[in-house]
Amino acid sequence: MERIAEGEYAVMEVLWEEAPLTAADVAARVPENRGWSLATVKTMLSRLLAKGVLTHEEDGRRYLYRPAIRREDYVAEESGRLIDRMFGGRVPALVAQLAARDKLTAADIAEIEKLLKELKS
Amino acid sequence: MERIAEGEYAVMEVLWEEAPLTAADVAARVPENRGWSLATVKTMLSRLLAKGVLTHEEDGRRYLYRPAIRREDYVAEESGRLIDRMFGGRVPALVAQLAARDKLTAADIAEIEKLLKELKS
DNA sequence: GAGGATGAATTACACATGTAATCGACAGGG
DNA sequence: CCCTGTCGATTACATGTGTAATTCATCCTC
Numbered sequence: 500m501e502r503i504a505e506g507e508y509a510v511m512e513v514l515w516e517e518a519p520l521t522a523a524d525v526a527a528r529v530p531e532n533r534g535w536s537l538a539t540v541k542t543m544l545s546r547l548l549a550k551g552v553l554t555h556e557e558d559g560r561r562y563l564y565r566p567a568i569r570r571e572d573y574v575a576e577e578s579g580r581l582i583d584r585m586f587g588g589r590v591p592a593l594v595a596q597l598a599a600r601d602k603l604t605a606a607d608i609a610e611i612e613k614l615l616k617e618l619k620s
Numbered sequence: 621m622e623r624i625a626e627g628e629y630a631v632m633e634v635l636w637e638e639a640p641l642t643a644a645d646v647a648a649r650v651p652e653n654r655g656w657s658l659a660t661v662k663t664m665l666s667r668l669l670a671k672g673v674l675t676h677e678e679d680g681r682r683y684l685y686r687p688a689i690r691r692e693d694y695v696a697e698e699s700g701r702l703i704d705r706m707f708g709g710r711v712p713a714l715v716a717q718l719a720a721r722d723k724l725t726a727a728d729i730a731e732i733e734k735l736l737k738e739l740k741s
Numbered sequence: 742g743a744g745g746a747t748g749a750a751t752t753a754c755a756c757a758t759g760t761a762a763t764c765g766a767c768a769g770g771g
Numbered sequence: 772c773c774c775t776g777t778c779g780a781t782t783a784c785a786t787g788t789g790t791a792a793t794t795c796a797t798c799c800t801c
Contacts, residue, residue, distance in 0.1 A: 504788055508705065522748080538791050541749070546788085560748055560797065574706045575721050578714065581702050582723075584629065585695045590718055591731040593699060597711055598739050600696050602703075608736050610712040615729050618719050625758055643778080659761050662779070667758085681767065681778055 500568065500576055501550040509533060510543045511552065515570040519556070519563035621689065621697055622671040630654060631664045632673065636691040640677070640684035 503511060513528045514520060520528070526540040544564055547553040552573075555562040586592040594611075597603055603611075624632060634649045635641060641649070647661040665685055668674040673694075676683040707713035715732075718724055724732075 502787095505705075506789060535789090536791060537747095538793095539789075542789085542791075545750080562749075571717070571720075574717060575723075577706060578702065578717060579721075579723065581699065584626075585698060590724060590728050591735065594715075594732050595735055596692070596695060596699060598735060599692075600700075602696075602700065603711060603736075603739065605740075607711050608739060611715050612733065612736055614712065614716055614719060615724075615733055618724065618729060619726075623757095627759060656759090657761060659763095660759075663759085663761075666780080683779075 500573065501552055503547070503550070503552060503573065507543050507547055510540065510547060511566060514553065514564060514566045518565035521561050521563060525564065621694065622673055624668070624671070624673060624694065628664050628668055631661065631668060632687060635674065635685060635687050639686035642682050642684060646685065
């Protein structure tokens with residue numbers, strides 16, 4: 500699957516949240532803190548189309564954009580890539596790292612334990 | 621902290637494994653499948669120096685390179701970044717994702733549970 | 742029907758990255 | 772002492788990315 504750059508990912512998030520949308524709609528929904536102009540968003544949309552991760556259908560003079568890939572699939576791929584690169588593919592190594600950095604709250608721990616318990620059943 | 625590109629990261633891995641090293645040593649230790657020339661490795665080293673994530677000391681006419689940042693720190697930052705972007709900062713969401721994708725072996729699960737149990741004590 | 746708003750497409754440009762080649766200095770072998 | 776190999780430094784160049792401006796067509800409003 501094509502890589503999606505960080506900025507482009509923000510556009511994908513918008514469309515995973517709600518689709519189809521026009522370019523203007525997407526621009527309106529992109530997080531404020533990006534500070535993007537409509538032109539910038541349109542560039543992103545073109546590039547995402549070129550990468551094949553978006554599709555568009557004509558709606559009069561405009562396009563309606565929608566994702567061509569599923570969020571879960573992309574997220575799974577990226578997570579896997581990071582775990583492979585940084586943790587030798589070992590998920591426990593990632594969890595150990597998070598633990599060592601105090602990234603796990605008591606609630607997180609409880610939730611993960613519950614998840615794992617259900618997994619085993 | 622400065623971002624480290626994927627290729628550059630491979631060079632950092634070498635130096636985290638063993639340091640200090642000369643440029644030639646690093647090149648010799650970079651994974652084969654990269655297929656990099658010595659020149660390429662030297663470019664990487666320069667860029668990593670410029671980013672401040674490596675230091676070098678003179679050794680006669682050569683340099684000896686060594687990491688200026690700790691692997692754990694960098695890995696922690698990158699993991700955090702991914703978890704923030706893709707899972708809204710929620711580690712359990714990441715674990716759930718991995719579970720749903722069958723990325724967790726029984727051994728992984730057992731190991732993680734052990735880890736979490738120790739954490740609580 | 743003319744002019745402004747709005748769409749997508751095209752072009753722009755700087756910085757990052759992958760992937761080197763080349764250059765000038767110098768050290769060591771003959 | 773000169774040649775050759777080796778060093779780091781400089782330069783190169785294509786592609787990706789962030790961030791638009793410009794262009795050209797078209798629709799809507801007055």
